[in-house]
Amino acid sequence: MKILVTGGAGFIGSHLLQLLGRQKNVEVVVYDNLTSGRREHVPEGVRLLEGDVRDKALARLFLQEHFEAVIHLAAQTMVPYSLQHPDEDCSVNLLGLLNVLECCRQGGVKNVVFSSSAAVYGDNLNIPLQEEERLLPTSAYGITKMTSEHYLRMYHDLYGLNTTVLRFANVYGERQGAGGEGGVVSIFCKLLAAGQGVTVFGNGEQTRDFVYAGDIAEALWRGCQLAGHHVINVSTQKETSVNTLLAAFKRAVGRDFPVHYGPVREGDIFRSVLSNSRCRELLGFCPAMNLQEGVARTYAEELRTSGAV
């Protein structure tokens, strides 16, 4: 199978490329403009083509390469940035997606897998959130992800593309930048590796559903093999408080560190957990990385790359 991964030089892309590298008979091409992605995330032997997903010349690549599947990760991923620059967020996330979908349609691609987000739900306490819940995003980023999902459904209904929408919970793992979505693990890692303390907004009892990037990679790969149109949460369905996360960090770091509790940030959601029953049913697996192990791996990699050890 020949697969194009847009945004493959990014954080989640780096985990996906490792997983795809272990599959038999899979050829991968990465298309990325390297705004937040890094060349070194792309393993040797995988072709990296530098370019913007909005570039109309992308159509030529599809006609030459005959991709069977496309995993679309390229995006503007920062929620606060999406509020400051909603036009840029809309341009990359919607015009970029539409260009890729048109290339898929004209290039005979069979499967498209799209990286959506829990941000489409907005602040909804009916947890664990099921995929049928109403969508009321509270950011421009959430709106472009929600709208993207409709385009994918439309390309399935009108043109017969198999389209799988994966809504990720809070993703964490090695190589995550501090800027994008769900960055608390990455932010803590960077501060702690530099020997500093951390700040928690609120009393630390706010919860998130922390899902390991290696599990996200597994879901993306399995999503390439689904027929039809599907919308699937990818989550642990476990509600973890920031205080529990801090306890995992204390064990991983092996020492106590200062924790400063500051005021709650305006707009922050208090509880967030996604149901994963559809993931188990349709993708045949459930994200299983234990939080302690995932935090330990992520912290160890941060120490290694920051030169702290």
Ligand SMILES: NC(=O)c1ccc[n+]([C@@H]2O[C@H](COP(=O)([O-])OP(=O)(O)OC[C@H]3O[C@@H](n4cnc5c(N)ncnc54)[C@H](O)[C@@H]3O)[C@@H](O)[C@H]2O)c1
């Ligand atoms: N990390 C999370 O917690 C999370 C949660 C939900 C959804 N997602 C989604 O998963 C996908 C991957 O996110 P990530 O965390 O790996 O972020 P990332 O920023 O590390 O990766 C995004 C990649 O897209 C590339 N890119 C950005 N704009 C581009 C453009 N115009 N043309 C071509 N390439 C472009 C970047 O260089 C980068 O390599 C994104 O669509 C993001 O919205 C991430």
